[in-house]
Every structure is written in structure tokens, then in C-alpha cells.
Amino acid sequence: MADRDIILCRCEDVTRETILDCIAAGYRTIDEIKRVTRAGMGPCQGRTCRLLIAQELSRAYGVPMEEVLMPTFRPPVKPISMGALADAWLEEHTGEAAVSGQAVPEEGGGAE
């Protein structure tokens, strides 16, 4: 098949051939392919490649695009520096409570 050496995931340098090999090996979803190839795990988080991989899955398994399972979209939407996030936490918390991962300080507001 032509175009096998085209890069589908530009962040992690994953070629179309690698994706087709995964499909040939029996992987059925973007989630599975992501875990063994790293496709979609780079800085753009699969914005380009997830649809391209979905196209390959759609073609290989003979299912419409809208039935191909999308992977979980995980935050943050854009890469953020750890320093900025740390400062946001330290603005509201002080002392050991701020720098220990053990206890969730009360003033932090309970999670859900």
C-alpha cells in the first residue's frame, strides 16, 4: 500500500505503517494504539493524529467514522508550566500543608 511512511503523529513521529501494523496485530481502538505506539501522547495530545488514526480504523474494520471510539480527552488543553500551577496553589496555601501531598487542606475546598 502506498504512503506507508507518512507520519500520522507528528509529535511522536509515528508513521502510518506503524498504525497499520497495530491494526494488523488486532488492535481495535485509538486508545489501544496510543498505548503501544505513543501516538497522540505528545504536546498536541492527538489533535491531528486521532482523526487520521480513526480513518485507518474506520477503513480497516468497515465501520463509519462516527462509530470509531475516541480516546479520553485529558486536561490540560494546552501545556502549562508546573511553576505557574505551583504558584497558583501556594497563593492559597502555606506551610507544610502547601508542600505535602498527604493531606488535602480544608481551606483548599473539598474536591467533588
Next chain:
Amino acid sequence: MKKGYDVVIVGGGIVGCATAFELAKRGVKDILLLEKRFLTAGATGRCGAGIRQQWGSELNARIALESTRIFEELEEYTGYEKSVGLHQGGYLLVAYTDKEWEQFQKNLEVQHRLGIDSCALTPAEMKEKVPFLNLDGVRGGAFCQKDGHADPFHCTQAYAMGAKRMGVDIETYCEVTGFRTKGGAIAGVETAKGYVEAKTVINCANTRAPELARLVGEEIPVHAERHQALVTEPVAPLIDCMVMAFSRSYYVQQTPHGSFVMGIGPKEAPSHNFQSSWQFLEHNCAVMCEALPILRKLRVVRQWAGQYDMSPDANPIIGEAESCRSFYTMCGFSGHGFMVSPRVAIMMANHLTGQEDSLDIRRFSKKRFETGELLLEPAVV
């Protein structure tokens, strides 16, 4: 899927896949592994990937040591063509309090009795291992070079593909919906793809294991607890070892790919919550940037959540159901299942095939919560 199997394993994480592999290796012919989604979709694929022998109880240290020896040769052991990504850069455990420091000395004695090559480090020696470590408040450390991390996806695939080659059937996207019993013993499994007869069932469904066991009348005192992690952009190698602290409850490692994977461990109420929280993102970064200020410059690429299958003494519950013969459960790994899975799978396979094992499976029975013979472990996150 055939009409019936000698053994049906429920759960496609590393515990289920390794157990399938070890059983097939011992000549068990008809084995089926059922997975609701895909292999590693649950706790295995969300774990911190650490492999650590620096435990405080002899039992845990021994299981971890013997598991590490298998991880060291897992590709050859299973016939896997790719790498399972094992990197033995060591674990640096950081003590921030006198109490922790004293506990480290006791742990080291236990480890040395088993031949684990670990040692205590002064703050200056710690700085040599990790030049970027903030020594404020650091009392001392412990280090074991043979600790490290491996890729949970590839380790699980290695076991699964090895099992397949020996004839194990693996059925993914096939949820278990019920069990049939006959005369007090397991008879079969109801699945999304139909009914299969089973002479033995091994329930390796992690946090979902208690609800499956309940279907045959067995109560397992394990609950799900959310833990979160994140990964940064990849950068040039900065630290070779995992850095971890119990009192501040953090761990961080740089993967072979260059990204940093890390997490903190606040206790949460029981739930099957798989959502990521903004609070974790900020809190984790504050804790980690205090410990390793160089991380401030790195950007977070992705965060995710997974579940610990917590047991009352934070150690696994393994054994046959009291209410249903030949129905076994392996769960309750409480956040360290990945690193002990190779040895625990061997123990289960030896037990089911009547082979001798120097590890006594009865020690993991849930009966310990009645007799009080708990598996207490001072070195857990």
C-alpha cells in the same frame, strides 16, 4: 470463544495476563481471559509504573525482589519482541522526619536479610544522586539501584502475547455479567458474548473484583480510591532514579522517553471516580516544585486518574471464595500491584496446578482480618 474452559480469568490488567501466562506455562490447556475493554484499560495502564524492592515487611520485600528478577528478563521470559521499557535507575526514598529516618533503618535491615542491595544516604550523598533535589527539611535517604520502572502497557502485552502463543484465548470488549454455580462450585460465566462453562474462575478485576465476587456470595473488603498522576513534556535526561517520599506523599520519575511522570497521594473517599481534577494539578505541582525546583520550567502535557484497590491493611487479598468452590479472587493490591504481579501470578498458578511454592497463598487470605494476622507494611504511599 469455545463452549467451555478449564480456567476463565476475568480482567485484562497485568495480574490477569501474568496469571494466564503462568498457568499456560504449567500446561493448563483451556484458558480464557475476559476483559471488559482492552488490555491495560484499568489500573495497570494508569499506574505510576514503579518497581521497588525497598519495602519494610519481609513478605513485600521478598515478593518485590522476586518480581524484579522476572521484570529483568521479561522479554525473553515471555518471548516478547519489543522492549518492556525496564529502567533500573534506582529509587531514592526521601525522609523528612526523624521518625521516617528511623523506619528506614529498620526497613534496610529487612531488605539486607533478603539480599536486597539498598543503602542509607546522607543528604550530601543524595545530592550526588539527584543534584536538583531541594535538601530543605531533608533528614536522609535510602537508595536501591535495582529499583526502577517499566512500561505497564508493554509488560502486560508481553504476558498476553506469550499466553496467546501457548493457546490462551483472550476476549476483549467482553464484559462479565454474571456467574452460574452448581453444588456450591463455579460452573460458568455469563458474558456480553454469551455463556461459557468454567471449571475454575480467577477474578482479577481490581476495584471491580468485589462486586463480581458478590455475585457468588463472597464479600471482599476492598474499595476503590482515586489517585491522579500527570506527565510533562520530554526533556534531556535530568534524573536517573525515581524520587519518592512517604511523609510528603509524592513520587516522580523521568521516563526513558524524557517526560516526567509524577503523582501525590492524598487519601480520598471511596469512589470509582475517573475524572481529573484541577486541584490535583496545582497541588501536585506545588509539592513537586518544592522537592525538585527545576521542574518549575517543565510544562504539563496530560493528567489522568486511576484507582487503587484498597484493602484494610493495604496488601492483596488472594484466595478461594468461602461461598463458591473454584472461584478465586486476586485483588486489594492497594497501589502496588504492578510491581508484585509477576511473583503473585506464579504463586496462584502453582497453587492451582498443585505445585509447591515457598510462598504460602494462605497468608493472603481475607481470613487475616478475623484472626488479626494482618500483613502490616510500614513503607507504603
